[in-house]
Each structure stands twice: as C-alpha cells, then as structure tokens.
Amino acid sequence: MSASAVPRSRTAVLTALRHAGELTQVEIVAATGLTAGTVSTVVGGLIDDGVVRVRDVVRTGRRARAVSLAGPGGPLIGVHCYLDQVRVLLDPGDGRAWSEAIRVLPDGHRAELAATAARELSADLLAAADIDPGRVLRAAVGIPAPVEVRTARVGGAGVRDGWGTVVATPGAFGPWPVDFDNEGNLSALAEARLGAGRGRATVVQVSLSQGVSGGIVHDGELVHGRTGTAGELGHLTIDPHGPVCSCGNRGCLQVYAGSQAIIGLLAASHGRLSVAEVLDLAAQGDPGCRRVLSDVGRHLGTAMASVCTVLDPDVLVVGGALSRAGNLLLDPLREVLAERTAVTSGAVVEVVAGVLGAAAPARGALLLAQDAALAR
Numbered sequence: 001m002s003a004s005a006v007p008r009s010r011t012a013v014l015t016a017l018r019h020a021g022e023l024t025q026v027e028i029v030a031a032t033g034l035t036a037g038t039v040s041t042v043v044g045g046l047i048d049d050g051v052v053r054v055r056d057v058v059r060t061g062r063r064a065r066a067v068s069l070a071g072p073g074g075p076l077i078g079v080h081c082y083l084d085q086v087r088v089l090l091d092p093g094d095g096r097a098w099s100e101a102i103r104v105l106p107d108g109h110r111a112e113l114a115a116t117a118a119r120e121l122s123a124d125l126l127a128a129a130d131i132d133p134g135r136v137l138r139a140a141v142g143i144p145a146p147v148e149v150r151t152a153r154v155g156g157a158g159v160r161d162g163w164g165t166v167v168a169t170p171g172a173f174g175p176w177p178v179d180f181d182n183e184g185n186l187s188a189l190a191e192a193r194l195g196a197g198r199g200r201a202t203v204v205q206v207s208l209s210q211g212v213s214g215g216i217v218h219d220g221e222l223v224h225g226r227t228g229t230a231g232e233l234g235h236l237t238i239d240p241h242g243p244v245c246s247c248g249n250r251g252c253l254q255v256y257a258g259s260q261a262i263i264g265l266l267a268a269s270h271g272r273l274s275v276a277e278v279l280d281l282a283a284q285g286d287p288g289c290r291r292v293l294s295d296v297g298r299h300l301g302t303a304m305a306s307v308c309t310v311l312d313p314d315v316l317v318v319g320g321a322l323s324r325a326g327n328l329l330l331d332p333l334r335e336v337l338a339e340r341t342a343v344t345s346g347a348v349v350e351v352v353a354g355v356l357g358a359a360a361p362a363r364g365a366l367l368l369a370q371d372a373a374l375a376r
C-alpha cells in the first residue's frame with residue numbers, strides 16, 4: 001500500500017459514513033469500491049483513534065457490525081455571519097445538547113464587528129456550559145461571501161466589506177483552528193445531511209432571505225467548483241436588462257427574490273412591511289402579498305429550471321425566511337419547473353421547503369468543523 005493510499009481510503013470511508021450515517025463493513029465496501037481488506041484496516045484504525053463506534057446489528061438475517069461516526073470527542077463551535085446578525089452554536093461534544101446565541105447587528109456593519117460578536121458569544125456559551133475554551137477542537141464560520149476553500153481566500157466583487165481581511169487574520173474568531181465557507185453552502189450542507197435532503201444523492205438548496213444564496217451537495221459533500229462560487233444561485237441572471245445587483249451584474253435572481261425586493265414591490269400599496277408581516281398577510285389571504293410571493297416562486301422557477309437541467313438533482317430544497325410561505329411560493333415554482341425541465345426526464349424534480357429553519361447555516365458550520373476535526 002502506498003503512503004498516500006491510507007489517508008485517501010480513510011477519507012473515502014469517512015465520506016461514506018457521513019453520507020449514510022451507519023454502514024456495515026460490507027456496505028462500506030459497496031459504497032467506496034475499496035477492497036474488504038482495506039476497509040477492515042481503515043475501520044480498525046478509525047476505531048483505535050476513537051473516530052468511529054461499532055455496534056452489533058442483524059442485516060438480511062446475518063450478524064454484522066455497523067460502523068458510525070463517534071464525533072470528534074470534544075467541543076465544536078459553528079458560526080453563521082449574516083447581513084443583519086451573528087448566530088453561534090456550541091456542540092459540547094459530550095452528549096449534551098448544543099446551545100445557541102444570537103446578536104443582531106446594524107445594517108452595513110463591517111466584518112470585524114461580526115467577528116468580535118462571534119468571539120464574545122462563543123465565550124458566553126462556553127462559560128454557560130462550563131467548558132474551558134482551551135478544549136475547543138475547532139470552529140467553522142459561514143460568511144455572506146464566496147470562499148475559495150482550498151486557499152481560504154474570499155472572492156466576489158461587491159460582497160460585504162472586510163471579509164477577506166477578517167478571514168486572513170489568525171484568531172479573529174477565537175484561539176481555535178477555524179474553517180470558512182460561504183453561508184449558503186453551509187445551509188445546503190446541513191439540509192442535505194440532517195434535513196430535507198437527508199439520504200438523497202444530489203441536493204440543491206436555495207435560501208431566500210435578505211439575500212438569495214444557495215449550495216449544491218453531492219453524496220454528502222459540497223460542490224465548490226474552481227473558485228468557490230459554485231452554487232451562488234442568487235446571481236443567476238433572470239433578466240439581462242434588469243436592475244443592477246450588488247455583484248455588478250444586471251437582473252440577478254437576488255434582485256427579484258430577496259426580501260428587499262418583495263418589501264419594495266408592496267411599499268406603494270401596503271406601506272413598509274416586514275417579511276414576517278408579508279408572510280402573515282399572505283396566509284390570511286391578502287391578494288397583493290400572495291401575488292408577490294407567487295411572483296418570487298415563478299422567478300425562482302426560471303432560475304432553477306436551468307440548474308435542474310444541468311444537474312438533474314434528486315431534490316430542490318427552498319430555505320430561508322421566505323420558505324415559510326410554503327406552497328404559496330413553492331407551487332408557482334413547481335409549475336415553472338414543469339414547463340421548463342420536461343426535456344431532462346419524465347419526472348419533474350421534487351421541491352420541498354427546508355426543515356432546519358434559520359439555524360441551518362450554523363448547523364452546517366458545526367458539520368464543517370466536525371469534518372475538519374475528524375479528518376485530522
């Protein structure tokens with residue numbers, strides 16, 4: 001066995017376990033294509049390292065040992081930095097439930113303020129859980145900008161000020177090792193592994209909140225592309241002659257389907273509503289609010305039809321604040337997909353609302369921290 005074969009086969013086994021949750025060694029052989037001998041060696045090493053646990057099960061009438069991830073064995077921190085707030089989750093790593101803290105930040109805040117808030121909230125959660133900060137294994141942070149994962153370089157014109165500097169500053173989020181990814185990617189990762197896309201091979205998620213973000217997950221792993229911008233679904237072009245987007249292009253999906261867009265469309269007829277008020281009024285039957293949500297669904301359908309034609313995913317998950325609109329938004333989306341993706345296959349892609357709510361990106365950050373801790 002070559003020197004590089006051990007970590008590569010170890011990574012393959014860990015990937016299969018992350019995707020499936022629990023597998024027998026025979027199932028790991030089938031999932032990875034590795035030989036039974038290699039799987040046995042890798043699983044033995046993972047047991048010795050405390051990375052996986054095994055339990056006796058009966059599969060198709062035969063006794064077998066089922067293998068699952070044991071967790072990294074220490075505290076992890078997941079952070080979601082968004083346009084208007086920071087959310088921090090602490091997983092104590094000892095069987096206790098995770099805890100959560102949120103701080104609302106002013107519009108247009110700089111990245112440094114978000115990092116400071118995350119550091120302070122992390123310290124508060126650790127103190128409340130009586131955990132020594134020195135025991136934290138790892139943290140991961142979702143940011144509202146594309147991240148080239150290989151180099152941890154922040155890309156994208158017109159993104160929030162200062163993220164490149166903060167990501168490159170050691171200790172900005174605390175004294176522990178930190179990994180970064182785009183917050184839309186982490187939301188997709190969480191819905192794919194833990195939520196609405198669980199057990200499905202190819203999951204596309206789009207999140208409709210103040211901005212529009214997205215992510216693509218295949219076999220439990222994020223698709224990042226060459227520069228980290230794969231899955232930036234908010235910047236798909238709906239109308240090349242449309243209004244200018246924060247990214248500098250015209251007529252991006254985000255311009256039509258973000259919460260600012262729907263609030264703006266209703267301003268003349270309804271005054272300045274919050275997103276929650278729009279959703280409540282729509283649920284009560286207000287025709288203007290229902291119409292605007294229906295239009296968002298149709299715009300989303302225009303953009304997602306192309307994505308579904310390219311990827312032919314198992315499921316399209318719609319998350320974010322606007323997903324509470326449910327079928328008022330999802331049915332028009334389904335109609336447009338049915339009109340425009342007939343060429344791909346006989347069946348139109350399944351469309352579902354996300355189930356993890358506003359905590360999805362922070363849950364995804366915890367998953368990223370866990371992956372990174374287990375890979376060491």
Ligand SMILES: [Zn+2]
Pocket residue numbers: 234235245246247248249252254
């Ligand atoms: Zn754009």
